[in-house]
Amino acid sequence: MTHKKYNIEELAKKIGVSKTLVSFVLNNKADKYGVSKATQKKVQAAIKKLGFQPSSSARMLRLKKSNLIGLVVADIGNPFFAQIAMQIEQHADKAGYRIIIANTHEDPKKEIDLLNALIHSQGVDGVILTTSLKAPNSLKALMPPRYPLILLDRKLSGIAASTVGIDNFEGSHEMTKHLIAGGAKKIGLLTISPGYISPIKDRVNGYKKALEDAGIKFEPELVQEISFSQIEKDVFEAVNLLYGHKEIDGLFVLNNQIARHCLQTFEKMDIKIPHDILFSSFDDNELFSLYNPSISAVMQPVEKLGELAFEELARLIGEKDSDKKIAHEQVGLKPELIIRNSSKR
Amino acid sequence: MTHKKYNIEELAKKIGVSKTLVSFVLNNKADKYGVSKATQKKVQAAIKKLGFQPSSSARMLRLKKSNLIGLVVADIGNPFFAQIAMQIEQHADKAGYRIIIANTHEDPKKEIDLLNALIHSQGVDGVILTTSLKAPNSLKALMPPRYPLILLDRKLSGIAASTVGIDNFEGSHEMTKHLIAGGAKKIGLLTISPGYISPIKDRVNGYKKALEDAGIKFEPELVQEISFSQIEKDVFEAVNLLYGHKEIDGLFVLNNQIARHCLQTFEKMDIKIPHDILFSSFDDNELFSLYNPSISAVMQPVEKLGELAFEELARLIGEKDSDKKIAHEQVGLKPELIIRNSSKR
DNA sequence: ATGAAAGCGCTAACAC
DNA sequence: GTGTTAGCGCTTTCAT
Numbered sequence: 251m252t253h254k255k256y257n258i259e260e261l262a263k264k265i266g267v268s269k270t271l272v273s274f275v276l277n278n279k280a281d282k283y284g285v286s287k288a289t290q291k292k293v294q295a296a297i298k299k300l301g302f303q304p305s306s307s308a309r310m311l312r313l314k315k316s317n318l319i320g321l322v323v324a325d326i327g328n329p330f331f332a333q334i335a336m337q338i339e340q341h342a343d344k345a346g347y348r349i350i351i352a353n354t355h356e357d358p359k360k361e362i363d364l365l366n367a368l369i370h371s372q373g374v375d376g377v378i379l380t381t382s383l384k385a386p387n388s389l390k391a392l393m394p395p396r397y398p399l400i401l402l403d404r405k406l407s408g409i410a411a412s413t414v415g416i417d418n419f420e421g422s423h424e425m426t427k428h429l430i431a432g433g434a435k436k437i438g439l440l441t442i443s444p445g446y447i448s449p450i451k452d453r454v455n456g457y458k459k460a461l462e463d464a465g466i467k468f469e470p471e472l473v474q475e476i477s478f479s480q481i482e483k484d485v486f487e488a489v490n491l492l493y494g495h496k497e498i499d500g501l502f503v504l505n506n507q508i509a510r511h512c513l514q515t516f517e518k519m520d521i522k523i524p525h526d527i528l529f530s531s532f533d534d535n536e537l538f539s540l541y542n543p544s545i546s547a548v549m550q551p552v553e554k555l556g557e558l559a560f561e562e563l564a565r566l567i568g569e570k571d572s573d574k575k576i577a578h579e580q581v582g583l584k585p586e587l588i589i590r591n592s593s594k595r
Numbered sequence: 596m597t598h599k600k601y602n603i604e605e606l607a608k609k610i611g612v613s614k615t616l617v618s619f620v621l622n623n624k625a626d627k628y629g630v631s632k633a634t635q636k637k638v639q640a641a642i643k644k645l646g647f648q649p650s651s652s653a654r655m656l657r658l659k660k661s662n663l664i665g666l667v668v669a670d671i672g673n674p675f676f677a678q679i680a681m682q683i684e685q686h687a688d689k690a691g692y693r694i695i696i697a698n699t700h701e702d703p704k705k706e707i708d709l710l711n712a713l714i715h716s717q718g719v720d721g722v723i724l725t726t727s728l729k730a731p732n733s734l735k736a737l738m739p740p741r742y743p744l745i746l747l748d749r750k751l752s753g754i755a756a757s758t759v760g761i762d763n764f765e766g767s768h769e770m771t772k773h774l775i776a777g778g779a780k781k782i783g784l785l786t787i788s789p790g791y792i793s794p795i796k797d798r799v800n801g802y803k804k805a806l807e808d809a810g811i812k813f814e815p816e817l818v819q820e821i822s823f824s825q826i827e828k829d830v831f832e833a834v835n836l837l838y839g840h841k842e843i844d845g846l847f848v849l850n851n852q853i854a855r856h857c858l859q860t861f862e863k864m865d866i867k868i869p870h871d872i873l874f875s876s877f878d879d880n881e882l883f884s885l886y887n888p889s890i891s892a893v894m895q896p897v898e899k900l901g902e903l904a905f906e907e908l909a910r911l912i913g914e915k916d917s918d919k920k921i922a923h924e925q926v927g928l929k930p931e932l933i934i935r936n937s938s939k940r
Numbered sequence: 941a942t943g944a945a946a947g948c949g950c951t952a953a954c955a956c
Numbered sequence: 957g958t959g960t961t962a963g964c965g966c967t968t969t970c971a972t
Contacts, residue, residue, distance in 0.1 A: 255715065255739065257949055268959045273951055283952090286957060301737070303715035307655035308949035311964045316652070318695075326684065332677045339671065339698055348717065350663075351696050353684055370600065370648035372693065392646070394600065513885050537882045540858055602965055613943045618967055628968095631941060653965035656948045 256302055265296045272297075276304060310373060315571075319347050319563060320368035320377040322361065323402075325478070326353045328507060330533045330550065331380065334402070337556025338378060345564055350374060356382045356444060356478050366392050376563045381406050384446050398566035402559050405448040405580075412566065412578045414559045418449040421548040421585035422456025425530055426502060428546070428587065430464045432594045434500025434528045437461070438492040439473045440485065440512070441504050453504050453532065472496060476508050485511040489519065499527055506533040506547075513541065529592040544590035551583055558583075601647055610641045617642075621649060655718060660916075664692050664908060665713035665722040667706065668747075670823070671698045673852060675878045675895065676725065679747070682901025683723060690909055695719060701727045701789060701823050711737050721908045726751050729791050743911035747904050750793040750925075757911065757923045759904040763794040766893040766930035767801025770875055771847060773891070773932065775809045777939045779845025779873045782806070783837040784818045785830065785857070786849050798849050798877065817841060821853050830856040834864065844872055851878040851892075858886065874937040889935035896928055903928075 258276075262269040267289060274280045275293040296302070310316045319342060323331045339349050350368065354361040361382055368374045369392065376398030383389055386408035393399065401413040429437055439457050441450050454473065461468050474488040485508055492498045503509050509531035516523060523529040523543060530546040531538065538545035558581055569577075603621075607614040612634060619625045620638040641647070655661045666683060668676045684694050695713065699706040706727055713719045714737065721743030728734055731753035738744065746758040774782055784802050786795050799818065806813050819833040830853055837843045848854050854876035861868060868874040868888060875891040876883065883890035903926055914922075 258951095259949075269950080270952080270959060270961095271957090277951080279952090284957060289957080301711070301715075303711060305656070305718065305949050306716045307652045307661070307718055308964090309951080310652035311650070311656055311948090311966085312950050312952090314964080326681050327678075329674070329677075332674075332681075333672075335696075336671050336677075336698070339696060343697070348695050348697070348712075350693050351680075351684060352688070352693070353681070366646070366648060367693075370646075371651045373650065373652055510881055510885070536855055537885060540855070540882060540886060542887045603967095604965075614966080615943060615968080616941090622967080624968095629941060634941080650965050653948090654967080656950085656964090657966050657968090659948080 256300055258302075258304060261296060261300065261302050264300075265292055267293065314373070316373045316375055317347050318350055318372065318374045319560075320365070320372070320374040320379075321349050321351045322354060322364055322368065322377060322379045323351070324354050324356045324361075324380045324382050326351065328505070329535055330506060330552070331403075333552045334556040334559070337553050338560045341557055341560040345560075347375070347564075354380075354382055358383050358388070362388050362392065365389070369394070369397065376400070376567045378402050378559050378563055380404055382444060382447065384444070396570060398563055398570055400559050400563045400566070402555070403449060407448075410578055412562050412580070414555055414562060414581045415449065415583070416550050416555070416585045417582045418452035418585070419456040419459070421532065421550075421587070422453035422502075422504075423460050424456075424585075424587050425532075425546070425548050426457045426460035427463070428589065429500045429502060429528050429530060429593060430460060430466070432500075432524075432528050435466065436469075436496070436498045437466075437472065437500035437502060437528075438488075438496065438498040439502050439504070440488055440508050441473060441475045442481075442508060443475055443478045445475050450504060457502065472498060481507055482511050482514075486515050486518075489515045489521075493519070493521060493527065501527050501529050503529075503531045506531060506535050506538075509533075509545065509547075510537065513545075523592045524595050528594065534588055538588075538590070541592075543592045546590045546593035547588050549586045549588050551586070554583055601645055603647075603649060606641060606645065606647050609645075610637055612638065659718070661718045661720055662692050663695055663717065663719045664905075665710070665717070665719040665724075666694050666696045667699060667709055667713065667722060667724045668696070669699050669701045669706075669725045669727050671696065673850070674880055675851060675897065676748075678897045679901040679904070682898050683905045686902055686905040690905075692720070692909075699725075699727055703728050703733075707733050707737065710734070714739070714742065721745070721912045723747050723904050723908055725749055727789060727792065729789070741915060743908055743915055745904050745908045745911070747900070748794060752793075755923055757907050757925070759900055759907060759926045760794065760928070761895050761900070761930045762927045763797035763930070764801040764804070766877065766895075766932075767798035767847075767849075768805050769801075769930075769932050770877075770891070770893050771802045771805035772808065773934065774845045774847060774873050774875060774938060775805060775811070777845075777869075777873050780811065781814075781841070781843045782811075782817065782845035782847060782873075783833075783841070783843040784847050784849070785833055785853050786818060786820045787826075787853060788820055788823045790820050795849060802847065817843060826852055827856050827859075831860050831863075834860045834866075838864070838866060838872065846872050846874050848874075848876045851876060851880050851883075854878075854890065854892075855882065858890075868937045869940050873939065879933055883933075883935070886937075888937045891935045891938035892933050894931045894933050896931070899928055 258269045262272045352364045378400045399411045403415045476484040532548045534547040534549035603614045607617045697709045723745045744756045821829040877893045879892040879894035
C-alpha cells in the first residue's frame with residue numbers, strides 16, 4: 251500500500267477506463283449497468299491494490315446521505331447512557347453507520363444547537379435523542395418533515411416520533427409496592443432535575459399509585475428533587491432532612507448516580523440499610539450487586555434498548571429513502587425488579 | 596423559523612446579493628475583503644432569521660477540513676475509556692469539533708479498517724487512538740505523512756506520534772512495593788490480553804522490579820493473563836489456581852474489570868480481603884471506594900488524560916494547517932496511589 | 941464593494 | 957459495454 255491518495259478520476263485513468271465504470275463497481279451497480287466481467291475484475295483489483303477510499307464528503311454532497319447518525323444524550327457520564335451508547339455503536343457499526351456523539355448536559359438550549367448542527371450542517375441521516383426539553387416547539391421548528399428521529403428513554407408529547415424506553419410507571423410502582431410489602435410506612439423519594447421529563451414524572455406517579463393502593467397518604471415533603479448539577483450536596487441535605495427530621499423508614503431513589511451518593515451519605519451519617527431504612531434505586535449496575543448489603547434496583551434492559559433504538563432508526567431511514575410513509579412506534583419495554591438485600595429485613 | 600432548507604445561493608438571492616458576499620460574512624472574512632457594514636448587517640440578519648446552516652459536506656469537499664475527530668478505542672465498555680471519551684468530547688465541543696466514536700474490541704484488523712475509513716473516507720481532521728496493534732507497519736502504511744495522531748494510553752514503538760498516558764511502570768512499581776510493605780511475600784499478578792500492549796508490559800515490569808528491590812524471587816507462574824473476551828471465567832480459574840494451589844498472600848490486578856470479577860470470585864470462594872490476601876488494582880472507580888473493604892488502586896488522572904489528548908491533537912491539527920513542522924510529545928502523567936483497606940491489615 | 945465562475949470528488953442520466 | 961458531462965453547495969480568485 252502506498253501513501254498517495256487517489257481520487258476516482260486518477261484511479262480510472264490509471265486503470266484505463268472512465269470514472270463511471272469505477273463508480274459503478276464501487277457501488278455494486280456494475281451488473282445492473284451491464285459492465286463486463288473483465289472490466290469489473292480489473293477495477294476491483296485496482297481498488298484493492300491501491301486501497302482506494304472514495305471521499306465521503308463528495309458522496310454526501312452528491313447523495314445527501316452521510317451514513318452518520320447523531321447520538322444526542324443528556325448525560326454521557328451516566329453509566330446508563332454510556333452503556334446504551336455502546337450498544338448503539340455496536341449495532342450501527344454492523345450496519346455501516348458511524349456515530350457522532352454529543353452531550354447536552356441536560357441543557358435544552360445546547361440540545362437545540364447541537365441538533366441543528368448535526369441535522370442541518372453535518373447532515374446526519376438520523377438522530378437518537380435523549381431530550382431535556384420541556385416543550386416540543388423548538389424541536390419541531392428545526393426538524394425537517396419526516397426526519398428520522400428516535401426518542402430514547404424520554405417521551406416528548408407533541409412530537410410524533412418513535413420512542414424507545416421502558417414502562418417507568420410500572421417499574422416504580424412495583425418497587426414502591428415491594429418496599430411497602432417489606433414494612434416501610436413512610437417512604438422518601440429522591441427525584442432528579444429536570445423533573446419535567448417523562449420518566450421522572452412516570453416514576454413519581456408509580457410511587458404515588460403504590461402508596462394509594464396501600465392506603466398510605468402521599469406526603470409531598472417526602473419527595474425531594476436532587477439537582478443534576480450538584481448531586482452530592484443535594485443528596486446529603488435531602489437524606490438529612492428525610493431521615494433526620496421526617497423519620498422515613500424507606501427510601502427510593504430514581505437514578506443510580508443519586509444512589510451512589512446516598513450510600514456515601516449513609517456511611518457518613520451511620521445509617522444502616524436495611525436496618526434503619528429500606529433502600530432501593532432505579533437503574534441497576536455492578537456497584538449494586540457487589541455492595542454490602544447488595545442494593546435492590548429496577549433494572550432497565552440496556553442492551554435491548556440500544557438495539558431497538560438503532561434498529562428502529564435504521565428502519566425509519568430506510569423508509570425515508572424509499573419514500574414510504576413513516577410509522578411511529580412507541581416501544582415500552584418491561585423493566586425488571588432486582589430484589590437484593592437493601593430492601594428487606 | 597421555517598422548515599425550508601436554504602443553500603447559500605438561494606439565501607443570497609433572497610437577500611439580493613451574490614453568494615460570495617454571504618460566504619465572506621459566514622466565514623468572518625467580510626472585513627478582510629472590505630464588505631460594507633450595511634451589507635454585512637443585511638446578510639447577518641438574513642442568516643439568523645432563516646436559521647441558515649451551510650452544508651458541511653460541501654465545505655469539507657472544498658476545504659478538506661471536516662472539524663471531525665476520530666476517537667478509536669479498544670474497549671469503550673471499560674469505564675476508564677468511557678470517562679476519557681467523555682472528557683475528550685467535552686473539550687472538543689468547546690473547540691468546535693465533533694467526535695466520531697469507534698470501538699475496536701481489541702481487534703487489530705478492525706482497528707485498521709476503522710482508521711482507514713475514518714481518515715481516508717470520512718476525512719476526520721485527526722485521530723485519538725488506543726491501539727491494540729503489536730507492530731506499527733499496518734498503521735504506518737495507512738497514515739498520510741504528518742497526519743495528526745495521538746496515541747492514548749498505549750505507546751507503539753516505531754510510530755512517531757504524540758503519546759498521552761501515565762507512567763505505568765512507576766504506578767505498578769509503587770503499588771507492588773506497598774503490598775510488600777504490608778507483609779505480602781507471594782504476590783499474584785493478573786494481567787489482561789493482549790499482553791503485548793505497552794501499559795501491560797510496563798506494569799509487569801514495575802511489578803518485577805519491586806519484587807527484585809525487595810529480594811523476592813520472581814515466579815512466572817504467579818502471573819496469569821486474563822483473556823479480554825472471557826474475563827469472568829479466566830478470573831475464576833486464575834484465582835482458584837493462585838490462591839488454592841500457589842498459596843499467594845497478595846494479589847495485584849491490572850485493570851478494573853478484572854478487579855470486579857475478583858471481588859465476585861472472592862465472595863464465591865469465601866476469601867476475605869485483606870485478611871486472607873492483600874488486594875489492589877489498577878484504575879480507580881466508584882465501586883472501589885464504596886466496597887467493603889474499600890479497594891486500593893493506582894488511579895489514573897482521567898480528566899487530565901482526556902484534556903491533554905484533545906489539546907495535543909488540536910495543536911497538531913493547527914500546525915498541519917499552517918504547515919509548520921510537527922513536534923511529538925510524550926506525555927507521561929504521574930499516577931496516584933490510592934491506599935484503602937483492601938491492601939493492608 | 942461586489943459578482944462571476946472555477947473546481948473540490950463523486951454519481952448517474954444520457955449519448956454513443 | 958463504455959465514456960461524457962452536469963451538478964450537489966461551498967470557497968476564493970479574479971475581474972469589474
